[in-house]
Amino acid sequence: IAASGYAGKGPNANIAVALGGIVACGVVYILIGAIVQAVGTGWIERFMPPVVTGAVVAVIGLNLASVPVKNMAAGNFDAWMQAVTFLCVGLVAVFTRGMLQRLLILVGLILATLVYAALTNGLGMGKPVDLSGIANAAWFGLPTFTAPVFTANAMLLIAPVAIILVAENLGHLKAVTAMTGRNLDPYMGRAFIGDGIATVVSGAAGGTGVTTYAENIGVMAATRIYSTAVFVVAAVIALVLGFSPKFGALIQAIPLPVMGGVSIVVFGLIAIAGAKIWVDNKVDFSQNRNLIVAAITLIVGTGDFTLKFGDFALGGIGCATFGAIILYALLGRSKN
Template identity: 35%
Template sequence: MSNQTVLDINDKPKGSQLITLSLQHMFAMFGSTILVPTLTGLSPAIALLTSGIATLFFLLITRFQVPAYLGSSFAFIAPILVATKAAGGPGGAMIGAMAVGIVYGIVSLLIWKTGYKWILRILPPIVVAPVIMVIGLALAGTAVDMAMNETLDNGTKVYHASYFVIALITLAAAIIVNNFVKGVVSTMPILIGLIVGYIAALISDQIAGTSFINFTAVTEAAWIASPDFLIPGIDYDFKVTSTLLLAMVPIVIVTISEHIGHQLVLGKVVHRNFIKSPGLHRSLLGDGFGTLISSLIGGPPKTTYGENIGVLVLTRVFSVWVIGGAAVFAVLLSFSGKLMALVSTIPTPVLGGVSILLFGIIASSGLRMLVENKIDFDHSRNLVIASVILILGIGGGKLLWENAFGIKGYDFAIEGMALAAIVGVLLNIILPGKAQPDLELLADEKKEQQLNKN
């Protein structure tokens, strides 16, 4: 154990310390966890509930060896919107998310039996990085629209300078926290941005006479209330279609790579090799099972969180007891009717302000992956793969086969980032030459080989 470590993975804090540390960790995840459902029309309460449940299952599946918290995945924002529109309701997104969880399970089984190197060959940085960029850039219009425009009941969009001012205040707060604030608060730019933007909207309502916030829902809400569950076969028809599957499943190309990256970084922080023990297959299965459980009751797909790693780095508290405590508090908080009603009153421009930063960071993360792995764009293979992925994904490419397979009325469609991801994988397999490997994984492998020799 490092001399800097305050609490190692299996160390149990004392009662009051456990409560304080767990609450601190939960609030670091809170803003991002509720932002995804807020942007996609799902229930923030269910998202919070399922993040807690998924985290507890993740800890169990990884044998309480990996101090990771599972929150709502931003990679699935656009796919959720597509699946919801295609099915005429959020049930479509839940069916797609169930399929995602099952795919995670299949991949984790294959990794358990055959090792993980094959998946790195299928998903090298030249494929994953441009797809990550597409995820952020494809949502750019949504973020800016929320930041500037009011959408009327008839669908007409009306520009308001007051919207943009509130969005810029929100954005500024998030940027300041992210760049200039120290300590645990620096891991909460989304949450702090939402709070500052909300306060700014309240002040605007009082001084300028705007009408950003209506507290009627909060006053009418009960202190304790059950989240709005979405149960298959009860709240929506369980009808699996290719449109739903193709909207959601291809995104695992990104989220699996993201998961591997998080496990590598997390392992370096806590001085463990999680790829080897408890094994990538276990942590990936934990992610997938969390997503499956979440989708069965109406929550968005789950993923390990960078915010979680940030808190671990700053506090040096690696205890799975603290992670578990944060999960329990998330479950309890999801039943707070007043708090969840308050979340529903967050003004659209406030969401737009944090989304500008968040979606931009997602896109920039893809760019950073290209730089860190020293991808050579003088190599025509790399140039072609990245170019095709970016244009198909951002341009909204669509492959439509009407009356597919001779079935009248059955349309087979795949579009946007899902199409871009699939085409990217195929190009990587088909084009001559060898993809550049992930340098971080390569360095870890060489280091381990050297240690074994010694």
């Protein structure tokens, strides 16, 4: 934004310029998807074999681990409540059957919230659950729309993010493939195009850039529900509920440590999906090439190793993804 020349012209102007960059990023993303759809995914497979994709998928979960562990537990009580939460989810996952087991994340979250409320509101052991926001919130509300402003500098700064989104989305598709046992490569171009269109629509209306949501992949792994019809229905429900401030207040009323405990489960399941790619494809870690690529990728991604190129920063997942691809290519001549 500062490079665009709009800095200092007010928050609305800055947001509009950022939105222009988001739309440009979406357009680039669509073009990449169209190329993949036209020429196929073979060239991607050569650059990202199972040892690379498994590491990238695992890194997505591991990179997110610090969010619940470091940012969603303010003290010792909150940390214990996170433990109670993932214990509740684990008990539901193992000892229930049928619909309860399918809804293990939701059921575990509700159980943990009840325990939290009993300990805080009842016994005064922590920050009590506050439901006043739900009572005061309106049932229906409209979002604020902001039109994008297109400037060359902002678009050049934000558009390259599409490359990172491609790598991340590829990892997500590989994770779903590992879970379902179904080859999703033929749909990769369509997935990129869909992501790009969603980003363009969101940016044009005043929203943030969007991409596939890794947390949902963890929920798929836990529930073993992969039906696209379920996700279409869920998307429609989410859109409708998005117009209800009261529902937003309900989500905000969920205790942060409880959300942190659920996040630990979900992010962990993503990391395990990466390991499953290695197991299913029988990746040979006695080969030093595979060992080095996986080892460096995991640490770079988990530690959120970041490289900066002027005003552009490539974070942990991006560095891990490109690092894995480059390392695998550079070490390709090794026989060990």
